[in-house]
Amino acid sequence: MKTAVCSALLVAASMIAGIDGAAAQAGAISDDVVKIGVLTDMSGQFSDESGEGSVTAVRMAIEDFGGKVLGKPIELVVADHQNKPDIASGIARKWYDVEHVDMIANLINSSIALSVTQMAKEKNRIAIVNGAGSSRLTNEACTPNSVHYSYDSYALARGTGSALAKAGQKSWFFLTADYAFGHALEADTSAVVKALGGEVVGSTRYPIETFDQSSFLLQAQASKAQVVALAGSGTVLVNAVKSAQDFGIRRGGQTLAGLLVWVTDVKSLGLETAQGLVLTDAFYWDRDDQTRAWSKRFYERMKKMPHMGDAGDYSSTMHYLKAIEAAGTDEAQAVMAKMRELPINDFFATNGRIREDGRMVHDMYVYEVKAPSESKGDWDFYKLREVIPGDQAFRPLRDSLCPLVKKG
Template sequence: MDLPGSGTTRVLGRAVLVSLALIIGAALDEAEAGEPAISDGVVKIGVLGDYGSGRDLGGPGSVTAARLAAEDFKNQVLGRPIEIISADHQNKPDIAVGIAKKWFDLQHVDAVTDLAVSSVGLAVAALATQSNRSALVSGAATSDLTGPNCSPVITHWADDTYALSAGLVREVSARVAKDWFFVAVDYSFGSSMLKDGTNALNASGGKLVGSVRFPFNTTDFSSFLLAAQASRAKVIALASTGADTVNAVKQTHEFGLQAGGQTIVGMLTFIADVHAMGLKTAEGMYVASQYYWDDDETSRAFAQRFFAVENRMPTKLQAATYVAVRHYLKAIQSAGTDDTKAVNAEMRRLPVDFFGRPARIRPDGRVIYDLSLYRVKSPRASRYPWDYYERISTIPGDRAFRPEGEGGCNLGKS
């Protein structure tokens, strides 16, 4: 015998169960159809840079560049917000790894970028690989990132030590002179530049007249520059960065290297360095770069947005950060997820828009684009503020960067 009202209760119960089943089924159908999947409901990108001696090269400007890339997507992707956070690694790999580990483990950061200084870039990229996070390296120059230290989650956006030594040396030796003297900073970056540059010089029929090594953060370059001057080499190549390059170039004038007919090449020189030197000091110096703010309309459009925030023109590091973050977000949008493996595969599949110029990412993570060789203008030739470079030639990407099979990376090989 049924109790009063029990039939109605059973009918209502069955109706509720059917409704729940329909809702769950619809949700599963949406998921199977490719419903956007953003972990933790936010795409979080950490900009880990140098706020000390390299502050003007990346630093706060890299944060601005990343935010401008997020603005291109109206600060959201797949309907979820984009968050940009930042920190100073103080040029210390242990501090950088500590910050990145906290970001990955506690703050659920999806990708990290900038990573100026090779030792920092290598350390944090290794942690990103271990933690299954994306490393968009726009600061560190070491080509080991796409060689023995390559990984499916690492993409290298900076012009690396191979391109800035081998590619640059080949181009300048063909156009200027074949007798070279290297003045190199005494750590891994300088060693890589000296090794690759010497090999390229020999392959180009050039001659290494000599070389000297100097400590990082040197203020007195007298003994090193006197050795370069005494060598009578036609080209003096500075394998250095930031304040070291600025101080060295200033002192080349004090010792009369340019007046004696020697040409200065800055192997890793930024427009912020030239700005700090002034055109009177930097005039005639050769530099290579993948970005110069006044190259074309697309380069100028980004530079104007950047200048409105920073009151200075972007460096190539800051420009690379912008392109890297923009491409990363584009890959998330295309993949329909922020899953690290899926996004990095999509990044390698999609063509890269490098300020209106085509670029691509190889399986080893190396971003391939053309480099340009520039000569610094004289004060008289400069027409307006930040009008510093004259383009001399273009170095095709496939000739500038190390061939994929020579780096020691096994990604993409059967």
């Protein structure tokens, strides 16, 4: 009899604990909503590499997750930072402090990403970077509250720089965008080239809003460097490639290297102009059945194929929501711990993982832009030159300046 009573009490206690646990979990979402903000360039020179595409990708992830997590709704807010760090910081501060945004996504433009990730640390919220590329984000400027997901300047340099240097193209001249990403891309690529026995014979920096590249290209042409490397992005890069064609840089025997080329850039340029460009990418829509299936869905909404930023925005948002579900809360440090713990296996990455420095490690790919005669149809732009395994693509932790990395 006594045993039966004790058993009944244990069952009752277990039921109460279960109810209390469920109630605790249901109440673990702050403000009863998970709010995601896409802070991006909606109207400027990087809008084709982010903008409405990044918003669409994040929205698709929220919809595919079911629109709720732990029984609470997921909301999406969007803002245009206009490529101005002060505007971006003001929006991010208001989102974190007043509107209770839990995670800010995309963050194209490295100067902006560096500022917002530090704010995420200060406010104990989360920032996931897919648009910006400076490797500083997971090196000396790393934070416990941020993730750098799709690519970075180190991986781009490791891919394109080593591919061309190994092919015997050892002398380089840089046309570099004069902001954080351009500087990082030139520095990382220069280090790769020099490590492989190459040399940098010169460089010039252009203001981020410069659209006339004539004087810079003349310097590059006069340098007689084997490789003219474009360390920038957006419409400025597109204009530079077009101008390089007009100046006859390739006809003169120099190789043009786009250190960050988006598939939408190639679409803008056309294969006649872009053919032969060597580039490094984290994602190509036509890589395999999974990438083609997701890209088809994206294309139905956007009428253009996605690039690595779009794919990364979707994948990282899904990973973030899965981490909330696994953690049972949207509290930033609990979610970050789960994001680092859970592997990433989807159309974007196989066995991807987030390191303690915030770097998401995954394979990278070196491509060459096809000649018009090689293309089988619209958006059929790339041929694969090399796959770089994730553990080789990104900066080794032994070389990291991130204070979160345990040495020895």
